[in-house]
Amino acid sequence: MSKDDEYDFLFKVVLIGDSGVGKSNLLSRFTRNEFNLESKSTIGVEFATRSIQVDNKIIKAQIWDTAGQERYRAITSAYYRGAVGALLVYDIAKHVTYENVNRWLKELRDHADNNIVIMLVGNKSDLRHLRAVPTEDAKQFAEENHLSFIETSALDASNVELAFQNILTEIYRIVSRKALDTSSDVIKPTDGQKITVSPNQEDANKGGKCC
Amino acid sequence: MTDTKTARDLLDMNTKMSRFEKFRRVLSEPNVDMRELRKLSWSGIPEELRPMAWQLLMGYLPCNSERREQTLARKRKEYAECVAQAFARGEAGLDQTIWHQIHIDVPRTHPHIQLYQQTATQEALERILYCWAIRHPASGYVQGINDLLTPFFQVFLSSYVSVDTDLEEFDIGELPEEVLTVIEADSFWCMTKLLDGIQDNYTHGQPGIQRQIGRLRELIGRIDAPLAQHLESESVEYIQFSFRWMNCLLMRELSLRNVVRMWDTYLAEESDGFSDFHVYVCAAFLIKWSATLRKMDFQDMITFLQSVPTATWTDRDVEMLLSEAFMWKTLFHNAPGHLAHRK
Numbered sequence: 001m002s003k004d005d006e007y008d009f010l011f012k013v014v015l016i017g018d019s020g021v022g023k024s025n026l027l028s029r030f031t032r033n034e035f036n037l038e039s040k041s042t043i044g045v046e047f048a049t050r051s052i053q054v055d056n057k058i059i060k061a062q063i064w065d066t067a068g069q070e071r072y073r074a075i076t077s078a079y080y081r082g083a084v085g086a087l088l089v090y091d092i093a094k095h096v097t098y099e100n101v102n103r104w105l106k107e108l109r110d111h112a113d114n115n116i117v118i119m120l121v122g123n124k125s126d127l128r129h130l131r132a133v134p135t136e137d138a139k140q141f142a143e144e145n146h147l148s149f150i151e152t153s154a155l156d157a158s159n160v161e162l163a164f165q166n167i168l169t170e171i172y173r174i175v176s177r178k179a180l181d182t183s184s185d186v187i188k189p190t191d192g193q194k195i196t197v198s199p200n201q202e203d204a205n206k207g208g209k210c211c
Numbered sequence: 212m213t214d215t216k217t218a219r220d221l222l223d224m225n226t227k228m229s230r231f232e233k234f235r236r237v238l239s240e241p242n243v244d245m246r247e248l249r250k251l252s253w254s255g256i257p258e259e260l261r262p263m264a265w266q267l268l269m270g271y272l273p274c275n276s277e278r279r280e281q282t283l284a285r286k287r288k289e290y291a292e293c294v295a296q297a298f299a300r301g302e303a304g305l306d307q308t309i310w311h312q313i314h315i316d317v318p319r320t321h322p323h324i325q326l327y328q329q330t331a332t333q334e335a336l337e338r339i340l341y342c343w344a345i346r347h348p349a350s351g352y353v354q355g356i357n358d359l360l361t362p363f364f365q366v367f368l369s370s371y372v373s374v375d376t377d378l379e380e381f382d383i384g385e386l387p388e389e390v391l392t393v394i395e396a397d398s399f400w401c402m403t404k405l406l407d408g409i410q411d412n413y414t415h416g417q418p419g420i421q422r423q424i425g426r427l428r429e430l431i432g433r434i435d436a437p438l439a440q441h442l443e444s445e446s447v448e449y450i451q452f453s454f455r456w457m458n459c460l461l462m463r464e465l466s467l468r469n470v471v472r473m474w475d476t477y478l479a480e481e482s483d484g485f486s487d488f489h490v491y492v493c494a495a496f497l498i499k500w501s502a503t504l505r506k507m508d509f510q511d512m513i514t515f516l517q518s519v520p521t522a523t524w525t526d527r528d529v530e531m532l533l534s535e536a537f538m539w540k541t542l543f544h545n546a547p548g549h550l551a552h553r554k
Binding site: 019020038039040041043044045046047048049062067069071072074075078079 | 312315316318319320322323350351353354355357413415416417420450451454455458459463510513514517
């Protein structure tokens with residue numbers, strides 16, 4: 001078993017938002033430190049993982065990137081199962097992608113776990129001269145809807161690391177607080193099969209075989 | 212050694228020439244025998260004859276040679292009118308939701324092939340996709356349909372350039388405008404015919420794809436039980452990896468060149484090549500990696516399956532895949548009872 005298969009917590013996080021806002025590039029920037037101006041559109045879902053450290057615990061994020069087009073929602077909602085976090089992404093230079101945030105929130109309310117942690121992400125912050133969504137507006141909207149909020153640029157890498165770090169930490173805090181409250185050994189944040197949030201190391205170490 | 216190689220090359224060339232002759236004979240009949248053409252096409256169509264063969268197999272070009280000129284003229288005119296009408300009031304007159312989606316997807320179509328990065332190509336693709344979308348409101352434009360258009364575009368383009376041209380590097384600006392218009396119209400109609408046969412892949416809830424995924428799962432259970440069990444024990448769901456296989460007809464998994472060869476066979480498979488037969492191809496494709504997959508856990512399998520190593524695939528690999536699919540189809544297709552009882 002390789003080193004990066006050892007982890008204390010495994011969290012499933014989904015990336016959602018309108019088509020073309022940069023979800024796939026946020027994922028590739030975070031997991032591979034890559035940005036690709038010429039990437040193909042995502043069909044169905046794509047998947048990547050990365051582990052980070054919080055409070056000396058290794059948290060492995062299993063991130064599912066989804067297709068943004070409306071027609072796919074009937075399918076993609078199936079991928080929300082088991083997700084403990086969602087990055088809801090819009091493009092700061094395309095106001096309509098911000099207007100659609102409400103529809104995505106409804107989508108999550110209808111299909112995801114009630115306790116899912118949601119972070120609103122204004123991507124493409126490098127496009128300063130094209131900004132169509134003021135930071136203050138989005139910030140206020142996030143507060144009113146109890147979401148965390150950040151602006152990122154997958155292109156110049158600003159805040160990408162921080163965005164994932166923040167949401168994973170937030171999920172970790174909730175899960176470890178719950179662990180104290182209920183003092184049960186194994187906490188399943190949702191009914192998903194793949195996500196077993198387990199506070200003790202022995203249980204958590206069943207990672208993958210390496211090929 | 213050199214002699215053996217030369218001998219083999221000669222043999223290859225002879226086979227090719229004799230196949231070419233057979234095709235030419237069938238295609239030059241005043242009334243093309245479609246059964247004969249299908250039979251020949253299943254094993255691959257010579258490049259030079261592919262544009263004509265595809266148009267016949269798609270039912271776009273009439274079998275009767277006397278009707279061809281008139282039919283093509285009418286169809287091309289009809290498409291030109293559709294474009295003129297749709298774009299009469301410029302971009303502002305377009306359905307903004309549909310147009311926006313097409314407009315952001317076209318530049319993301321084969322981003323690494325030069326031909327598709329040229330403005331003239333992109334504008335042609337946009338017009339085709341937009342006209343198709345407004346004529347098919349039940350599905351509208353769905354991401355991935357852009358991929359399905361390109362084999363037609365590229366094959367029909369090949370009619371108008373010399374055989375040794377690398378189409379992927381071709382400068383579309385070299386074509387006279389009226390030629391591009393013809394390629395565009397023919398691509399539109401053939402894509403329309405293709406999508407007519409698989410329309411429920413793209414309507415609400417994508418029932419065609421859901422059904423195909425279910426069928427793939429069932430087939431794997433019958434053909435490769437150890438793999439099926441392994442996928443299940445690792446909680447891999449078929450929709451997680453095979454949705455794209457169905458939605459884009461494996462175009463994201465194989466090179467465009469491979470796909471063109473594959474479509475020779477799909478087109479030769481009566482009416483169900485792009486639906487039923489495709490599922491058998493997907494089954495053969497998955498089983499190809501069975502030994503590798505069975506050593507992997509959930510995460511490695513999903514990662515592997517979203518970028519399957521086919522970069523070095525040649526026509527031979529595709530032909531092997533198609534033969535395997537044919538074998539499974541022959542075994543299982545008309546024997547659902549046989550399928551059900553084996554479990």
